[in-house]
Amino acid sequence: MNDNQAFFDHINKGYITKGDFITMGAAMYKGETIANAHVKIPLKTLNRHGLIAGATGTGKTKTLQIIAENLSEQGIPVLLMDIKGDLSGIAAASPGHPKINERHEKIGIPFEAKGFPVEILSLSDQDGVRLRATVSEFGPVLLSRILDVTTTQAGIISIIFKYCDDNKLPLLDLKDLKKVLQFATREGKEELEKDYGRISTASTGSILRKIVELEQQGADLFFGEKSFEVQDLCRIDENGRGVINIIRLTDIQDKPKLFSTFMLSLLAEIYSTFPEQGDSGRPELVIFLDEAHLIFKEASNALMGQIESIVKLIRSKGVGLYFVTQNPTDIPDGVLSQLGLKVQHALRAFTAKDRKAIKLTAENYPISEYYDTKEILTSLGIGEALISALDEKGRPTPLAATMLRAPMSRMDILSEQELKDHLKKSKLIPKYNEEIDRESAYELLNDKIEKAEAEEAKVAAKKEREKLDRGSSNSSSRNRRTSATEKAVIKVLTSATFIRGALGVLNKLLK
Numbered sequence: 001m002n003d004n005q006a007f008f009d010h011i012n013k014g015y016i017t018k019g020d021f022i023t024m025g026a027a028m029y030k031g032e033t034i035a036n037a038h039v040k041i042p043l044k045t046l047n048r049h050g051l052i053a054g055a056t057g058t059g060k061t062k063t064l065q066i067i068a069e070n071l072s073e074q075g076i077p078v079l080l081m082d083i084k085g086d087l088s089g090i091a092a093a094s095p096g097h098p099k100i101n102e103r104h105e106k107i108g109i110p111f112e113a114k115g116f117p118v119e120i121l122s123l124s125d126q127d128g129v130r131l132r133a134t135v136s137e138f139g140p141v142l143l144s145r146i147l148d149v150t151t152t153q154a155g156i157i158s159i160i161f162k163y164c165d166d167n168k169l170p171l172l173d174l175k176d177l178k179k180v181l182q183f184a185t186r187e188g189k190e191e192l193e194k195d196y197g198r199i200s201t202a203s204t205g206s207i208l209r210k211i212v213e214l215e216q217q218g219a220d221l222f223f224g225e226k227s228f229e230v231q232d233l234c235r236i237d238e239n240g241r242g243v244i245n246i247i248r249l250t251d252i253q254d255k256p257k258l259f260s261t262f263m264l265s266l267l268a269e270i271y272s273t274f275p276e277q278g279d280s281g282r283p284e285l286v287i288f289l290d291e292a293h294l295i296f297k298e299a300s301n302a303l304m305g306q307i308e309s310i311v312k313l314i315r316s317k318g319v320g321l322y323f324v325t326q327n328p329t330d331i332p333d334g335v336l337s338q339l340g341l342k343v344q345h346a347l348r349a350f351t352a353k354d355r356k357a358i359k360l361t362a363e364n365y366p367i368s369e370y371y372d373t374k375e376i377l378t379s380l381g382i383g384e385a386l387i388s389a390l391d392e393k394g395r396p397t398p399l400a401a402t403m404l405r406a407p408m409s410r411m412d413i414l415s416e417q418e419l420k421d422h423l424k425k426s427k428l429i430p431k432y433n434e435e436i437d438r439e440s441a442y443e444l445l446n447d448k449i450e451k452a453e454a455e456e457a458k459v460a461a462k463k464e465r466e467k468l469d470r471g472s473s474n475s476s477s478r479n480r481r482t483s484a485t486e487k488a489v490i491k492v493l494t495s496a497t498f499i500r501g502a503l504g505v506l507n508k509l510l511k
């Protein structure tokens, strides 16, 4: 038996699978692609999470595209975080290329060109289905983590949520939350302290500052109605293909806090609404995070802990998370240790630091008698990667340097016009893109303050009248009288109604 035959058997035995699977490509040995030595990932293991890593331009995003397409074809919905805006082409068929045919001949899979069902979503006012969540859905715990507040301040946030719950004040957007926080140390001070204990102005002040910081990253666009139902991410089209949801995040890559807020709320929402999954053998939803280092970049320890535990928990809901990033060291160890699939594209060895990272990366892969892992990490070509997966029984598969298949859809983006036409066909845009600002905590509290102050003014005016009726009418007292009534009127004018109007204008300006 020659060397190549032994290698072929080694791969075929290691990647054997009885259930449904996706084919990534064919294994390579001594720089040659071994036709039909297919590297297959069982669908059953796709909720075990994964990593796609490698230097810029080595093919990470295309690998994401390949996996997404093949999942869609098997009727599994996908969610892609499109940080660079380079994924919309999945909706159109590949124009094909002689090089692609050549690649597929080597692999031993016929090439087919086709587009896939795509829904485009957005966190901001870019085109696409608007993704929003209300502050109450977000909840006090997550909010405290995101705002990175102290334990005392987190306690106050919980009180605020409880107070709003008890008093039927809907917390929809950040405007509501800020209003209640202000109310708690001013007009509502007595009322809240009676039932919930002391709330210090210093603490609410700090919380308010943190909220403003979050707003400056554009979070006011994200909080509010109509809130997105995560089940809408799990649609199947009329041909039984899973919908590929693409969230365009091009305008928030410099806003890591907003990005992690959104990711965490999405994962929490999925975790709380998806049913616990038995052993169905198929994932419910597979999520890819391109440029994943962005979520971890400015995450506090508390937030990191939250991410680690949700990564662990969400698996039982049949949801797989795939991190796409340049270097595996971008991902915290607690997350890295939970990943079942690893697709490592080429790494570059320019600096001493690079070489150290390569050594570290190589050590994290299973030992193979066929490869020198460290050497192969720097010699892989574009669209080739070192793969280590889990087989159906959860055992690691043999390490395989893989010639990856090409995407069936277009590798380039949709044109402006194509995108416009595509968005017109969306069924979710009419459902989510209407602006709603229903009566919530902000308006209700303003009403309450307004009424209290009007009442106060009435009492003051009555007192004045009584004084007047008692007959004193010298000019100085009339002056005093006028000024007191005037004060009451001014107070009413400058209170709630006026402030609400001014804020309304401000809000419009900021949008």
Ligand SMILES: Nc1ncnc2c1ncn2[C@@H]1O[C@H](COP(=O)(O)OP(=O)(O)O)[C@@H](O)[C@H]1O
Pocket (backbone or CB within 6 Å): 054, 055, 056, 057, 058, 059, 060, 061, 062, 063, 382, 383, 384, 404, 405, 406, 407, 411
């Ligand atoms: N599997 C593949 N099949 C064919 N061409 C590929 C493949 N992977 C990468 N390429 C080529 O390499 C280029 C860069 O790939 P890309 O995925 O954008 O890299 P990265 O995300 O790592 O920066 C693509 O535009 C494409 O021309």
Ligand SMILES: [Mg+2]
Pocket (backbone or CB within 6 Å): 060, 061
């Ligand atoms: Mg990329």
